[in-house]
Amino acid sequence: MSTRTDKIDALAEQAARTDSAGVSVAAAAWRRLRRNPVFLFGAAIVVAFVALALLSPWLAPYDPGERMLGDQVIRARDQIPPPQEGHPLGGDQVGRDLLSRILIGSQQTLMVGVLATLIGFTGGLVLGTLAGALGGWVDTVVMRAVDVMLSIPGLLLAVSIGALFSQPNQFTVILAVAMVQVPIFARLLRGSMLAQRHSDHVLAARALGVRQRAIVFRHMLPNSLGPVIVQSTLVLAISIIDAAALSFLGLGNPDDRIPEWGAMLGEAQKAIDSHPHLAYWPAACIIVVALGFTLMGESLREALDPKSRR
């Protein structure tokens, strides 16, 4: 347990050190990132993805829930609508326009990623701040709980939580993948807080008579944000992939009127031998988007790492 946690702690500590150096870290990091092609490429993918999600209602040619090609679905012969005039990707298992579903699917996929990250972050923030700021027995209790959560491999924990709900829906899926991230964020924030407790800026604030709450929220927390932002970009990608895995294992959102890439991919695995293209499109989208977030996160990590700045 503690090796994994040590890694998270080290990351947090490192960020705290960086910030106490005094120079504007954000500005320095941004200068480096602007010239980094890997970051720019990842950021371009992410921007394109968000733009697609926002603009998809106008881009999608048809209603993604309408079975407009339903008459071309012949169940007995396992036949689905092929690509045709007006439907360049053809239809899905029940005759809905695949292109529209892929385009609109970006919205829910973005939501899964963002909400899961936000929930994971918020949970981690509460636990990590409590532990890091209060210390003592609160710290011990919170961290032991975090350790227990970390003792189950991530995806297995998500699947276990996903199975808790008798009627899974989009939100239970998001909650399941988000819960896995709570202990990681908690560790990260706690480590960062602990590292700052005896740093000069906190001592100075304390000497000036700043109240504990203000120290935590105005001084310690903002200084912990570096590794949290890095972690968030990586978590966004992981959440989208984990949601797809949940769907693959039959624990996803059964309501498929509103498309989501992960659910589309998981669903497509059932008929993958006869219609692999139903899986290829959502899979390609997920891979590109996950790659975008990962490239961004990794180059952010490098930019914020004091070691690589020499």
Add this chain to the structure above:
Amino acid sequence: MLRYTIRRLLQLLIVVGVLSLLLFAWLRSLPGGPVSALLGERATAETRARLTEELGLNDPIFVQYIKFVGRALSGDFGVSTGVQPGDPALDIFLQRLPATLELSILAIIIAIAIGIPLGYLAARRRGSVLDNLSVVSSLIGVAVPVFFLAFLLKQVFAVDLGWFPTAGRQEGGIDATRVTGFFVLDGILTQEWDAAWDAFVHLILPAVALASIPFSVVFRITRASVLDVVDEDYIRTAESKGLTTPVIRRRHVLRNAMLPVVTTIGLQTGALLAGAVLTETVFAFPGIGQALAIGFERRDYPVLLLLILCSAGVFVLINLLVDLSYALIDPRIRTRGGGH
């Protein structure tokens, strides 16, 4: 060192104990519940009530838990209701464990055998085509959903090209003698080479799929770690002492760079089981992962409880071993008096 080990072992026991309580409560609160699982949804209220009473499900959850622990200590974890109905959960676990171990060992060997040399080379030629290509491929390795990668491998190398079998652990026609339950090892021990080879061939595709994430992580950590080490003062010292490059690389760079890599390998080995749930399902490979996937689908509580508990136990144990080996490799940790 001994005190440290004992303390960590105690911690391990506490974690497993707390986890078993949580899992127990969790499984009891799952929709459907064991009664529905045993009787199906259409049973009459009367039969349901009788079975609920017989199974002791009317007792307070804490009493149920104590009884469960008592039975578990004597090896009785209940009977499977969905994965292999009627079989004791412990038997299912023991029967499937060698399959998953075989798969995991091969996967981690693949990840190490490619990840470490590639990471080392990439670091030595930082910025080269090889470096950039392998960094990008490692990032793609993380971005591809494991079950989709498994499917692609199966489609291309098993279905289209026919180089590998599509599913299972061994061809049905092979009459292999079972000794240990590890099919490859059994074949070697009994000198049934065809059986060993066949079992090995069945492992390759699922192991490659399973190795994708550990490979990416091991590669990146090796690369980053070597890059860190070559900048260190003691490397410059070694150079100025006039040591030859191969000696510096072997004795100073590699040895120091391997510390974080060892940790990573341990962590990734523990996490393999999560990936195995997906990979084993795609390849219909009869291991722990497949049992978990079926268990979730059919709400097989006794099997789920045992398997999740064991995988968490293994995960924590591997971490403990990594920490201990770390202390052995790195004298600084030993003298710190063992941990925190």
